[in-house]
Amino acid sequence: MIRPAVLAALALLAVVLPGPLGAQDTMPPAPYAYQQLDDPKLEAEATALMHTLRCLKCQSQSIADSDAPMAGDMRHQVRSRILAGESPDQIRAWLIARYGDYVSYQPEVNSITWPLFAVPVLVILLVAGVLLRRLGKRRSDGGEAA
Amino acid sequence: MIAEIGLAALWLAAALAVLQMVSGVMALRVPEGEAAPLAIYTRPAAILQAFLAVLSFALLLYAFAITDLSIKLVASNSHSMKPLIYKVTGTWGNHEGSMLLWVGVLAASGGLLAAFEKRLPERTMGATLAVQGFVALGFYAFLLLSSNPFERLPVPADEGTGLNPLLQDIGLAFHPPTLYAGYVGLSVAFSLAMGALLTREVNPSFARVMRPWVLGAWVLLTLGITAGSFWAYYELGWGGWWFWDPVENASLMPWLAATALMHSVSVLAARDALRTWTIMLGVLAFSMSMLGTFLVRSGVLTSVHAFAVDPERGSFILALLGLYIGGAFTIFALRAGAVAEGKRFAAASREGALVFNNLMLSAILAIVLLGTLYPLLTEAFDVRVSVGPPYFNPASAIFAIPMLLVMAVGPLLRWRADRPARIQFEILLIAAVVIGAIALVSFFGSYPLLPLLGLGLAPALAVAAVLPLRGRNLRRVPVATWGMVLAHFGVAVSLFGMACEGAFTEERLAAVAPGGTEQVGDFAVTLEGVAPVAGPNWTAIEARLAVRQDGGKPVILTPQARSFWSPPQATSESALLTKWNGQLYAVIGNRAEDGRWQLRLWWKPFVTCIWYGGILIALGGVLAIAGRLRVDIKRRRAAVRGAGRRADLEALQPLPVPAE
Amino acid sequence: MKNRFLLWVPLALFAFFAGLAAYMLTQEKDQFVASTMIGQPLPDFALDPAFAGLPGAAKADFLGGQPRLLNVWASWCLPCIAEAPQLEALKAQGVEIIGIAIRDRPEDVANFLGRYGNPYSRIGSDRISEVQLAIGSSGVPETFVIDAKGVIRYQHIGDIRADDVPVLLAELEKAK
Numbered sequence: 012m013i014r015p016a017v018l019a020a021l022a023l024l025a026v027v028l029p030g031p032l033g034a035q036d037t038m039p040p041a042p043y044a045y046q047q048l049d050d051p052k053l054e055a056e057a058t059a060l061m062h063t064l065r066c067l068k069c070q071s072q073s074i075a076d077s078d079a080p081m082a083g084d085m086r087h088q089v090r091s092r093i094l095a096g097e098s099p100d101q102i103r104a105w106l107i108a109r110y111g112d113y114v115s116y117q118p119e120v121n122s123i124t125w126p127l128f129a130v131p132v133l134v135i136l137l138v139a140g141v142l143l144r145r146l147g148k149r150r151s152d153g154g155e156a157a
Numbered sequence: 158m159i160a161e162i163g164l165a166a167l168w169l170a171a172a173l174a175v176l177q178m179v180s181g182v183m184a185l186r187v188p189e190g191e192a193a194p195l196a197i198y199t200r201p202a203a204i205l206q207a208f209l210a211v212l213s214f215a216l217l218l219y220a221f222a223i224t225d226l227s228i229k230l231v232a233s234n235s236h237s238m239k240p241l242i243y244k245v246t247g248t249w250g251n252h253e254g255s256m257l258l259w260v261g262v263l264a265a266s267g268g269l270l271a272a273f274e275k276r277l278p279e280r281t282m283g284a285t286l287a288v289q290g291f292v293a294l295g296f297y298a299f300l301l302l303s304s305n306p307f308e309r310l311p312v313p314a315d316e317g318t319g320l321n322p323l324l325q326d327i328g329l330a331f332h333p334p335t336l337y338a339g340y341v342g343l344s345v346a347f348s349l350a351m352g353a354l355l356t357r358e359v360n361p362s363f364a365r366v367m368r369p370w371v372l373g374a375w376v377l378l379t380l381g382i383t384a385g386s387f388w389a390y391y392e393l394g395w396g397g398w399w400f401w402d403p404v405e406n407a408s409l410m411p412w413l414a415a416t417a418l419m420h421s422v423s424v425l426a427a428r429d430a431l432r433t434w435t436i437m438l439g440v441l442a443f444s445m446s447m448l449g450t451f452l453v454r455s456g457v458l459t460s461v462h463a464f465a466v467d468p469e470r471g472s473f474i475l476a477l478l479g480l481y482i483g484g485a486f487t488i489f490a491l492r493a494g495a496v497a498e499g500k501r502f503a504a505a506s507r508e509g510a511l512v513f514n515n516l517m518l519s520a521i522l523a524i525v526l527l528g529t530l531y532p533l534l535t536e537a538f539d540v541r542v543s544v545g546p547p548y549f550n551p552a553s554a555i556f557a558i559p560m561l562l563v564m565a566v567g568p569l570l571r572w573r574a575d576r577p578a579r580i581q582f583e584i585l586l587i588a589a590v591v592i593g594a595i596a597l598v599s600f601f602g603s604y605p606l607l608p609l610l611g612l613g614l615a616p617a618l619a620v621a622a623v624l625p626l627r628g629r630n631l632r633r634v635p636v637a638t639w640g641m642v643l644a645h646f647g648v649a650v651s652l653f654g655m656a657c658e659g660a661f662t663e664e665r666l667a668a669v670a671p672g673g674t675e676q677v678g679d680f681a682v683t684l685e686g687v688a689p690v691a692g693p694n695w696t697a698i699e700a701r702l703a704v705r706q707d708g709g710k711p712v713i714l715t716p717q718a719r720s721f722w723s724p725p726q727a728t729s730e731s732a733l734l735t736k737w738n739g740q741l742y743a744v745i746g747n748r749a750e751d752g753r754w755q756l757r758l759w760w761k762p763f764v765t766c767i768w769y770g771g772i773l774i775a776l777g778g779v780l781a782i783a784g785r786l787r788v789d790i791k792r793r794r795a796a797v798r799g800a801g802r803r804a805d806l807e808a809l810q811p812l813p814v815p816a817e
Numbered sequence: 818m819k820n821r822f823l824l825w826v827p828l829a830l831f832a833f834f835a836g837l838a839a840y841m842l843t844q845e846k847d848q849f850v851a852s853t854m855i856g857q858p859l860p861d862f863a864l865d866p867a868f869a870g871l872p873g874a875a876k877a878d879f880l881g882g883q884p885r886l887l888n889v890w891a892s893w894c895l896p897c898i899a900e901a902p903q904l905e906a907l908k909a910q911g912v913e914i915i916g917i918a919i920r921d922r923p924e925d926v927a928n929f930l931g932r933y934g935n936p937y938s939r940i941g942s943d944r945i946s947e948v949q950l951a952i953g954s955s956g957v958p959e960t961f962v963i964d965a966k967g968v969i970r971y972q973h974i975g976d977i978r979a980d981d982v983p984v985l986l987a988e989l990e991k992a993k
Binding site: 039075078124130131134142 | 393757
């Protein structure tokens with residue numbers, strides 16, 4: 012039987028999320044990491060932005076759904092900058108200037124990402140082409156195979 | 158001894174896979190009707206191999222259940238203090254065990270096919286089983302040469318290292334085997350497609366053999382994805398239910414291909430059209446399964462769900478992928494040109510609608526595939542990019558929305574050719590519901606475009622789903638048709654859940670002192686206290702939340718922040734309060750220095766519809782299988798009874814037109 | 818007429834993917850996110866001392882004289898323990914190292930320095946990773962070479978191993 016006091020101590024230790032190496036700080040999060048802005052409109056702007064920013068310490072998660080301390084600090088940056096009157100695009104640009112396009116999930120057409128946009132267009136054309144060929148030729152029913 | 162028997166069974170099964178392959182090929186080399194001397198071994202080999210592979214897996218299950226720490230795999234993935242259920246499910250919570258499950262299911266489905274499927278010509282069957290044996294052989298080689306699950310430790314370990322705590326969850330425990338069974342079910346579709354292609358037997362009777370396998374795999378994939386999404390929702394602690402993560406996409410891609418295949422195989426079975434396309438999708442669906450396995454196992458892509466990553470194993474799976482899929486596409490390119498075009502049809506016909514939806518599903522598949530693999534491509538040039546929800550959502554919606562609209566009217570159309578004017582009432586009704594719902598929602602507030610469109614489409618799809626039943630005697634509607642109605646209705650329900658979650662979710666993040674109250678939606682949530690609790694292999698802090706709706710009676714919720722000690726890792730156990738119209742989602746976070754606790758609260762209206770919809774879709778698939786099987790069994794009985802009167806029957810019933 | 822060319826498209830696409838995947842499997846998996854601030858001036862900042870023993874750090878501390886190292890670290894970070902001897906070695910070569918302690922407490926900082934040595938001339942306390950984010954650092958430990966004009970010249974990600982010391986010295990030389 013583990014005594015309750017020991018248990019409580021263990022549980023308090025448990026509050027700290029151990030990282031990959033078991034190393035993690037015990038500092039409280041930055042003020043706006045887990046705290047919403049009072050103005051619902053600004054908070055909505057901040058939330059929308061946070062959902063499109065990548066958590067750099069995590070894998071495939073946005074900073075809006077991560078418990079990593081760094082994601083918390085990034086949320087603090089986003090919220091306090093929004094509060095200071097910066098626009099979401101400015102904040103995104105600020106982060107991209109520091110971490111490159113990797114930090115942003117927002118699709119942007121540039122010399123690297125253009126195929127992401129060209130391929131859907133190509134697919135639309137391809138689909139339209141197939142539909143016209145397959146379905147548009149009903150007059151020649153029984154004729155040559157498409 | 159357990160480990161040795163398991164290993165021996167695996168080697169024997171591998172040997173039988175060789176026999177199955179060789180004798181299947183023998184069957185292929187003689188003309189139909191003549192007996193090949195070796196070909197008689199194909200079916201028994203497949204059945205025995207299934208038995209041995211399943212036995213091997215059962216032995217590993219047993220080793221995990223009793224925590225046999227002399228086996229390396231058990232020692233490095235289990236722990237004697239774990240609850241029994243997670244000891245057992247831990248069998249497939251690791252690379253070797255899950256690959257053994259993979260081949261176990263593969264062999265079992267091959268065995269079932271060999272034992273019960275008597276409708277196909279022997280040559281096609283031989284080719285099919287040969288392909289099945291060939292695929293199984295690759296995975297046996299993989300297991301035996303690079304990931305032996307039964308490897309012994311020189312000295313038994315004192316204690317195991319435990320299982321990833323995220324996997325110690327009942328939802329996730331059964332999610333991988335469901336998905337795997339789905340993946341592997343598609344291997345049968347693949348083998349059948351290859352068998353039919355090799356023997357030039359792409360015809361409706363082949364499609365009827367393939368259909369239950371595709372349906373079955375599709376049902377399992379649907380359930381697996383639904384369960385995985387629900388797991389991510391309540392276990393990751395942020396209320397998200399789909400992250401477009403590479404591993405999630407890896408399960409979605411085979412589902413998209415299987416959905417397309419399921420519809421095209423129905424067209425082939427009913428109308429003898431879309432022959433090449435069906436073969437193509439059969440190959441594609443299994444390719445996506447293997448690609449999924451590759452992406453998850455190799456770690457070439459970063460993912461939240463990557464649990465067992467090893468580049469060496471990645472190379473092995475990639476080699477298998479190249480062998481099977483490369484081989485299949487080569488045969489496809491060489492042979493498909495020789496498959497005669499099936500029956501033709503008009504644009505406004507059931508087939509026309511199905512072709513349209515097939516193309517849309519394939520387009521979505523292409524988008525998901527591109528978005529998932531694109532970061533891999535840019536990394537080859539040392540540039541890292543992020544492709545996430547802001548790309549996938551709109552890009553897939555471009556194709557999903559037309560698809561859903563056509564899905565609404567497709568089932569109302571007749572086969573071969575129809576006049577749209579005949580169903581103008583239905584079309585107008587569906588259009589009216591779409592426009593009405595969008596207008597109604599826009600009247601009450603402004604919402605993002607995609608959820609808004611979803612809210613418009615969902616009720617229309619629900620109405621459209623039941624329209625095919627209009628004017629029919631419900632008792633005489635075939636079971637399979639009920640299946641379709643239910644599955645399409647499930648799509649509407651699921652879409653409704655997604656759209657509501659996207660449009661109406663309310664979020665409250667706050668630091669709360671014990672005794673403090675926060676408001677989210679209609680709910681007042683009071684933090685009554687925080688206390689430590691202990692489980693078998695974890696400790697946690699547990700918050701006691703009293704939730705009052707509009708000042709009513711309080712309901713107690715107890716979210717936990719759990720800390721596992723072997724291996725050391727923390728998880729948040731969210732607490733959910735389910736109402737008829739949504740879910741309250743509560744998470745307890747860290748304690749701030751001033752003694753307040755971080756609470757995360759969400760009110761998510763109708764979010765549960767997402768998964769109820771998924772279950773309805775799967776249930777629709779089950780009904781479709783049941784309906785088809787019933788018809789098949791009836792037919793078989795009729796065939797047996799009619800054996801004596803065959804001459805009469807043949808006189809009455811014209812023979813089906815043979816495939817050119 | 819069936820277009821036979823089209824039938825080869827799936828195989829071609831697959832071959833492309835397989836080639837790419839095979840190539841990527843042979844590549845070292847690089848999980849680091851590099852800063853894109855190289856060549857850019859340090860942003861303005863002024864951090865409080867991380868503990869009573871040393872002054873805090875500000876941008877002005879990097880200006881003038883010789884190039885310096887900016888070491889992003891934390892007392893709770895295990896690899897930081899591993900790189901402590903290398904930082905000592907760099908200090909012995911006459912390099913000035915200014916530390917930025919991420920999300921740290923004064924008593925923990927003092928404790929860490931007492932146990933593993935103190936190579937720093939100043940340590941600023943960055944309790945909310947503000948400066949870390951501003952210079953594009955995505956983890957601890959990371960070490961930046963800053964020239965006398967306050968421009969970021971080089972980034973080393975992860976702990977400094979013994980064979981990284983000459984590399985950093987060369988980069989410091991280049992930044993002169």
